[in-house]
Structure formats: C-alpha cells, structure tokens
Amino acid sequence: MFYNDVELGLLTYKKINAPVLNEEGNIQFYINGSDTDFSRCNWEPTEYRKYRDDEVGRICKKYGAGRVLIFDGDKLKEEIRAPECKTHVYYNGPLNCFILLYRITKDDRFIRNMAKQNFLIPVRIMTKKDGYPEIKYLSSTKKGSDTRYHVLFSDHEEYNKWKKATGGVGFNDLIQITAAKLFSLDKAHGGNRTYELCINPYGNKLILEKEKRRVFYQSVKEKQQRRK
Structure with a gap:
C-alpha cells in the first residue's frame, strides 16, 4: 500500500x-x-x-x-x-494539466500550451458506393442550439467515459493527432472554421468557444508556420 x-x-x-x-x-x-x-x-x-x-x-x-x-x-x-504506473492506457499528462490549470485560472497561456499537444479523436470509417472510404469525425451540438463542436479527448480514460455514457454512437476507431493537424480538421466539416471545441465531455471537461477557440486555433496556426 x-x-x-x-x-x-x-x-x-x-x-x-x-x-x-x-x-x-x-x-x-x-x-x-x-x-x-x-x-x-x-x-x-x-x-x-x-x-x-x-x-x-x-x-x-x-x-x-x-x-x-x-x-x-x-x-x-x-x-x-510518483509511484510507477504500469498501464496500457494512453495518458497525456501535460495536456490534462493544462486543461485543469486553465479551468482554474482562465489564463489564455494554458490554451496556447494545449495547442501544442496531441489529442485523441474518434472517427467513423464509412465505405461509399464507389468503394472509396469516407472518414467522419466526431462532432456534437449543444441542446437547443445549432452550434457545432469538434469533440476531442486528452486520453483513453476520458474517451472511455464518453463511450460508456453514450455507447460510442458508432465511432469505434481512434486516431491520435497533433494540434497542427487539428487545424485542418474543419475540412471534414465542410470547411467551416467556426466549429467550437468540446474537450473531454464526461470528465476533465473544457469548452472553448468564440474568442477562446480563436486563441487555440491561432496558436496552432503559429505552430504550423514555425515548422515551415
């Protein structure tokens, strides 16, 4: 013990x-x-x-x-x-830490830190009539509103909380992406860059909307530019 x-x-x-x-x-x-x-x-x-x-x-x-x-x-x-933790569960400690610290402090620098991390995103791979696969990314709407959200997870534990609560709604595949790739995810939603962000909806939950969402995407864009 x-x-x-x-x-x-x-x-x-x-x-x-x-x-x-x-x-x-x-x-x-x-x-x-x-x-x-x-x-x-x-x-x-x-x-x-x-x-x-x-x-x-x-x-x-x-x-x-x-x-x-x-x-x-x-x-x-x-x-x-910290005691050793032997597990096959994927965790992103820094990302969870930044999410938690932002929830507490509301300091935008933690949003910028998040934008440098990896996220888990459920996808559904559909086979079209022409034989080419189609990838659908998980999104959601707020009750009583047409506002759409990208749904992201910081680790497998957070993903499993959502899957247990919702049954997974057909999203059985997970991909791990860098925040830089997240910037182009809006292409999967008709090129709409106004999608808000919902991270860990059933656990270490964070909603980034309007200006806060723009801070996140701008930080990702800056990261992309530095790589060029």
Missing part, C-alpha cells in the same frame, strides 16, 4: 472534482487527522482512505505529476517520487 498503509485524503478542488496541482505540477495528500481548516478554501481532501501505489501512480500519470507531497496539517511532512 502507498505511504506505509496510512489513510490519506487527496487534495481536490471543491467545484470541479480534480486534484490540486501546485506551481510545479505536483499533487498533494493530507494525512488523516490533519488539523487544517479548509472551510475558507476552494479545495479540500477527499474522503480519507488507504491508497495503493498503482492508484497514486495513475493519478500522477494522468496529470503529469512527477512528485507527491504528503502534508500533516499545514506542515509538509514528505515529498516523494
């Missing part, structure tokens, strides 16, 4: 149910019985329990945390390396 079988609470944000990351991107646990008042904070420890090494390792891998901080009250008791 992790940390000598001691009951710990993972420090999480109250409103978005995600771990608190410090400035270095590390996650934080509190020892059960810690004398700390969280009533005036935007975060609090989860229910105290014993964690397995692989559980903590998976959390660290998902959010790109290299270290784990153990607190006893307001005192940092120990800082340890």
Whole structure:
C-alpha cells in the first residue's frame, strides 16, 4: 500500500472534482487527522482512505505529476517520487494539466500550451458506393442550439467515459493527432472554421468557444508556420 498503509485524503478542488496541482505540477495528500481548516478554501481532501501505489501512480500519470507531497496539517511532512504506473492506457499528462490549470485560472497561456499537444479523436470509417472510404469525425451540438463542436479527448480514460455514457454512437476507431493537424480538421466539416471545441465531455471537461477557440486555433496556426 502507498505511504506505509496510512489513510490519506487527496487534495481536490471543491467545484470541479480534480486534484490540486501546485506551481510545479505536483499533487498533494493530507494525512488523516490533519488539523487544517479548509472551510475558507476552494479545495479540500477527499474522503480519507488507504491508497495503493498503482492508484497514486495513475493519478500522477494522468496529470503529469512527477512528485507527491504528503502534508500533516499545514506542515509538509514528505515529498516523494510518483509511484510507477504500469498501464496500457494512453495518458497525456501535460495536456490534462493544462486543461485543469486553465479551468482554474482562465489564463489564455494554458490554451496556447494545449495547442501544442496531441489529442485523441474518434472517427467513423464509412465505405461509399464507389468503394472509396469516407472518414467522419466526431462532432456534437449543444441542446437547443445549432452550434457545432469538434469533440476531442486528452486520453483513453476520458474517451472511455464518453463511450460508456453514450455507447460510442458508432465511432469505434481512434486516431491520435497533433494540434497542427487539428487545424485542418474543419475540412471534414465542410470547411467551416467556426466549429467550437468540446474537450473531454464526461470528465476533465473544457469548452472553448468564440474568442477562446480563436486563441487555440491561432496558436496552432503559429505552430504550423514555425515548422515551415
């Protein structure tokens, strides 16, 4: 068991149910019985329990945390390396970290950081009558609106949450793309570059619309130009 079988609470944000990351991107646990008042904070420890090494390792891998901080009250008791996580599940720790930090800070620099990362996109491969395959990319609409969204995922865990909730609606193939390729995805939607972005709709969710969507696409365009 992790940390000598001691009951710990993972420090999480109250409103978005995600771990608190410090400035270095590390996650934080509190020892059960810690004398700390969280009533005036935007975060609090989860229910105290014993964690397995692989559980903590998976959390660290998902959010790109290299270290784990153990607190006893307001005192940092120990800082340890993130446990090893052996898994075939694809995670993009930096991307999940940038999504989370943007949700908290609303700082556009995290949108620009996202634009440099890889995303997972479900596709449906259709066979046309002429024998040539046609690729359909996943998109969605907001209830009561005609606004369309590209639907993207940061990792397999986030994708599986959507698939479990929706049944996958026929999208059984995944492709991993760079953000630069995302810039040309609008060709699959009739060349409409006004599509908004919906990332991780059933988990570490983020909606980028209007100006925020333009910040993302502009950052991708700049990345393309630097490569030329």
